[in-house]
Every structure is written in structure tokens, then in C-alpha cells.
Amino acid sequence: MARVLVQEAAFDTGAETTALTAVRTDVGGVASFLGVCRGDDGLEAMVLEHYPGMTERAIARIAAEAEARWPLTGCTVIHRVGRILPGEPIVLVLTASAHRRAALEACAFLIDWLKTGAPFWKREEFAEGAHRWVEARAEDDAAAARWAAAGGT
Amino acid sequence: MRVLYFAWVRQKVGIAEEEVAPPSDVRDVASLVAWLAARSPGHAAAFADPKQLRAAVNQDFATPDHPIAANDEVAFFPPVTGG
Numbered sequence: 001m002a003r004v005l006v007q008e009a010a011f012d013t014g015a016e017t018t019a020l021t022a023v024r025t026d027v028g029g030v031a032s033f034l035g036v037c038r039g040d041d042g043l044e045a046m047v048l049e050h051y052p053g054m055t056e057r058a059i060a061r062i063a064a065e066a067e068a069r070w071p072l073t074g075c076t077v078i079h080r081v082g083r084i085l086p087g088e089p090i091v092l093v094l095t096a097s098a099h100r101r102a103a104l105e106a107c108a109f110l111i112d113w114l115k116t117g118a119p120f121w122k123r124e125e126f127a128e129g130a131h132r133w134v135e136a137r138a139e140d141d142a143a144a145a146r147w148a149a150a151g152g153t
Numbered sequence: 154m155r156v157l158y159f160a161w162v163r164q165k166v167g168i169a170e171e172e173v174a175p176p177s178d179v180r181d182v183a184s185l186v187a188w189l190a191a192r193s194p195g196h197a198a199a200f201a202d203p204k205q206l207r208a209a210v211n212q213d214f215a216t217p218d219h220p221i222a223a224n225d226e227v228a229f230f231p232p233v234t235g236g
Contacts (some may be wrong), residue, residue, distance in 0.1 A: 035236060048235070049160055051228060053210035081236065091236055112159055119228075120235025121160035124175070133161050136232030 002063030002075035006055050006084040011092055018066040020074035020096040025071050031103035033093040033111045039086030044125050048081045048090070051119035055079075058118045066095065066110050070102040077110060079120065109147050154223055156189065158199070162206065165199035174223075182208045183217035191193060196219035199229070207232055 003019075005011070013034060021027045037046045059077050074096035084090055093110045097103040114120075122134040125150060157170045179188045184201070190200035200206065208215045209228040221227055 051157070051159055051209070051212070051230070052233070054209055057212055074219070115236035116233065118235050119159070119215075119230065119233050121231060122234045123160070133231065134234045136234055140236075 002060065002067065002077060004056055004059045004063060005048065005078045006050060006052075006059070006077075006081060007078065008080060009087065010080070011078045012099050013089070013092055015063045016078065016092060016094055018074050020076065020094055026098055027096045028098045029103045030074075030094055030096045031100070031107035032095075033091070033107050034089055035091035035111070037084045037086050037090055042126055043086055044127060045086075046084045046090070047125060048079075048084060049102045049121045049123065049129075050079075050081050054119050059114070062110060062113045062117055065113075066106045069113070070097060070106040072096070072097050072102065072106055075106070075110075077114070079114065079118070081120070083125075112143040112147060113138075115140040154187075154221070157226065157228040159228065161231055162199045162229050165195055167193070167195040180220060181217065182210065182215055182219045182227070183220060185221055186217070186229075189229075204236045205231060 017030055020030050063075050063077055066072065072095055076094040077093045080090050091114065093107050095103045095106040123131055124134060126130045154173050154174055156172060158166045163169050175185060175188050179185050186200050186203055190197050206229055210219050210221060211226050
């Protein structure tokens with residue numbers, strides 16, 4: 001059962017990683033993806049909106065799919081919402097397994113699906129109150145579809 | 154029926170959610186879109202290009218032909234951009 005959190009607060013990557021290896025000796029590796037807010041084009045902040053209820057449900061379903069496809073000993077997905085400044089973390093995916101390949105593949109699978117299968121929307125804020133909604137990218141759909149073609153979801 | 158709007162769909166409609174009671178011939182997501190679009194100029198703007206919209210019924214992604222019922226929670230939003 002994955003640990004899934006959707007929250008405004010920052011998270012502690014080190015503590016989350018340690019939690020996956022503590023009190024057990026069958027973990028051979030932990031793969032991680034830390035998504036960070038880029039400050040492109042004079043971006044002042046990124047505001048992340050989501051669909052409370054559906055978001056947690058969608059992530060839990062994607063995480064359960066990862067746990068069904070790879071022999072994971074632990075899995076953590078934390079996605080922040082609200083106003084995030086350039087340089088701040090947005091999302092953390094951790095996957096632990098006895099062997100590296102399962103951990104690395106499951107981590108890539110999860111972040112690809114988070115981009116296309118969970119109800120989050122990013123709005124970019126610029127100087128003087130200008131803002132724009134980030135548009136979905138075809139290459140993100142293609143990245144998620146690659147996993148579907150590989151079997152499962 | 155509870156209808157929710159997110160991101161620029163919410164901004165165009167002008168509200169985050171509303172209770173609606175569409176007529177009985179509104180049976181799926183696509184016909185609900187057509188019915189909602191006639192409610193106000195904001196709704197019309199939000200629903201002007203259905204190809205730009207995604208929907209969920211009872212918190213699961215749903216296609217335009219997905220059936221809807223009186224007690225459903227239906228949400229409309231742009232393609233997602235998380236991660």
C-alpha cells in the first residue's frame with residue numbers, strides 16, 4: 001500500500017527515503033524522482049490546483065498498478081498544491097525494491113502517469129499579475145502510453 | 154446533480170460548482186455539455202470547444218458517451234498538467 005499525500009506544505013525527501021528503508025533489511029535500492037519548479041521566462045510562481053478526492057484516488061490507483069507490475073517493498077508519492085516558487089520542490093516519487101531495475105522502472109512509470117492521469121492543473125504567474133495556464137503536452141501522453149503498450153494499464 | 158469546474162473552465166464559467174437538474178433527455182456527458190453551455194455566456198465560453206475539455210463522473214475520468222444520473226458528481230476541466 002503506497003503512501004500518497006497531496007499537500008501544500010514542503011516535504012522532507014531525506015526523511016521520506018529513510019522511512020522506506022527503516023526497520024527492514026530486504027530493500028536493495030530506492031529510486032526517486034523530485035520534480036522542481038523551474039523559473040523559465042521570468043516566472044514568479046506556479047499555482048497548482050487539483051480536484052480534492054479524485055486526486056488522491058487517481059494517485060492511489062496508479063500506485064497500486066505500479067505495485068502490481070513490479071516487486072516493490074515500498075512506494076511514496078507526495079504532490080504539492082497551492083503556490084510554489086521557482087526552485088521549490090513540487091512532487092516526490094520514491095520506489096523501493098530488492099533490486100534496482102524494479103525500483104527505477106516503477107519510479108519512471110509513476111511520474112509518467114502522474115503527468116497525464118491525475119487531476120492537477122498548473123497556472124504560471126508572472127510580473128504585474130500576468131498569468132497563463134500550462135497546456136498539456138503531447139509528449140507526456142506519449143510517455144504514459146509507452147507504459148500501456150508495455151502491458152497493463 | 155453536482156457539477157464542478159476546475160482551472161480555466163472554472164474561470165470562464167465564473168463559479169467552482171453548482172447544483173443542476175437537467176431534463177431527462179440529458180443522459181450522457183456530451184449532452185450535459187450542450188445543456189450547460191446554454192446556461193450563461195460564461196458557460197458558453199467555457200464549453201465553446203468540447204475538444205479542449207475533459208470530464209470526470211463520480212471522480213473517475215469519463216468519455217463524452219459516459220452515462221450520467223441525477224445523483225452523480227460531474228466535473229469539467231482542461232487536460233491535466235501535474236507532475
